[in-house]
Amino acid sequence: MLHAALIGFPSTGKSTLFQLMTSAKDAPRGKGDTVIGISKVPDVRLDKLTAMFNPRKTVPATIEFTDLVAPGRSGGAAALVDVAGYKNADALVHVVRAFRDPAVPHPSGSVDPARDAQAMEDELILADLGVVERRLERMEKDLKRGKSAELDKEKDLLLRCKSALENGQPLRALGLAGEDLRRLRGFQLLSAKPLLVVINLDEADVDAAVSVEQAAERTGMKAFLSREGTRAVPLCAKIELEIAALEPADAEAFLKDMGLSESGLNRVIRGSYDLLGYMSFLTVGEDECRAWSIRRGTSALDAAGEIHSDIQRGFIRAEVVGYDAFMARGTMAACRDNGELRLEGKEYIVQDGDIINFRHAT
Template sequence: MKICLVGPPLSGKTVLFAALTGMAPAEAAAHGAEPVAVVKVPDDRVDRLAEIYKPKKKIQATIEFSELAGVAAGDGRKTGFSEQFLGKLRTVDALLLVVRAFGDPAVPHPRESVDPVRDLRDAETEFLLSDLAVIEKRFDRLEKEIAAKKSDRDVRELAVLKTCRAHLEAERPLRLLEFKPDEELLIRGYRFLTQKPLIVAVNLDEEDIRREGEVLAPFAGWAEQANTAVIGLSARIEMELRELPNAELKAFLADYGITRPAREKLIAATYRLMGLLSFFTVGQDEVKAWTIRDGTKALAAAGEIHSDIERGFIRAEVVPFSEFIAAGSMAECRTRGTLRLEGKEYQVQDGDIINFRFAV
């Protein structure tokens, strides 16, 4: 899964990127305009399973973070994106928009005032206009194609695009629309920016961390939106706590009244917005977390591991993580009857420990 940090200049993207990935800001900057890093998803359950199995390898789920500079929102241009920038942004799965709420006279704001809501609105407008431009371009061609040779698929695509266009023209991002699966298929290829889950990171002043609720109040309209999350954090504090030994971390967080590092909040929000869940495979060789979309059936989950397992699928032996921990061993799960046999159609649940039986 790929998440891209975007936002106006000097909003703290690189500092936050460094805090999220553990890469020093200087190192990140040395990657040029587009640093990329793969981050392990913290999950206590994987740690517990690894303690029990003592495997040779412990493999956590990962998320790829990148940073793209280039959204200079609201400087009067209609769309501020270069084609190259857009092309890259369209390939990611979710957008992490960093807006600046910290003052700091040492870092002059590129615009005259600090106004994170304005910056969010402007960035959103840019995304909206870019999606509209994509639709306009396709619209004319589709209409011509339909006039020349009417195909059912084209007619349906045109209808969905019309809905999208009306929605965008009303200044509503596409992530607020719910598409039917067949509609989703028709427009998936466009990779609309406003259809991607949006996580807004409001980069607060260190002093404002304790009054986060107040500073975030104007964002309520976004926080309530579908497929959208708003998270208050201080990129600078997050950076500092990366460097702390574990023993000091708790006291440091308590000092600022922070319950959880923003990194964890961001990753949890991403999973939630993307509708992702984890299942586990366990053994002496390897304990591994797999990430799938909510609603995935056992057969497709098997395919995530290997196409042979999907092809030769016989059965899935499934036990929920909590039941396994309560029982203490697979043998005890069998005795208790909590280890179930499931077929291809079983819908995998978050925390399932699965052993796939297969033959090829």
């Protein structure tokens, strides 16, 4: 399952968000200092298909979030490097405090989101530099015992990483791919993980939650967020708490009043999902309507394997129709009559929102 970890300095609103996103009443499980919860990935397409098919069951895509529970332990990458839930995370979500509330003291004495965002970035970089340097030292010993092409390549890569880190560059900015990514995987480097910055706005600034640009302007984070590959979601945790307590219809009206199309929680969940390069294909029927998570670029054959290894093994053809085409026609039969229900082979690259029926031998 996809797994994102919440990070941030003390009292920035991590646990407030965690509880809201995962409805912690689902009895979160965890080990030691961490707690894990599961969020449903909001998807209007699945909602609309459910309304059409009226299935016995609807199953959304999900994503796991980890939060630190031990108070006082939070903050600092130093605290994170040894925590398994963080090292193994696919992505990091950094909750940055931009709310002012004097009742919640800030450990640095003042509220400065840009400073905190940079401080966390620096800590991730420093933690990684330690890991990379230790590995390079060990490698020197290995290289003395005997050279190998693989060791040389790894050393090359680590030296590139080291120089980026020394220049204050997070490893995610290097745009590593393929073999390089594979070589680094075992080190679980924190600054290499995709990062989503959550700007936890003050209640008085909630109007700035309508766009990252406005939130960045309001909180002095423009320069930080203008960097390549820096993604952010602005919200106000305190107001999210109020929204969560409302009936769905009231919540919708409340959001509309503020000029928002969906809650901040949904934007964080979907933002994390997108950040990881994930998308969903859909299966429909009277029994079940379901969204399945796959990485962009997944073939029809591998998508079939997500559902069941038997379906992958017996794969014959994928019957595919795009979500928009399906909604425009209203039924599968109409799509077939208009040539919009395509038969695709194993190599077909599944697109976001494809509605698929796998034909397979049993």
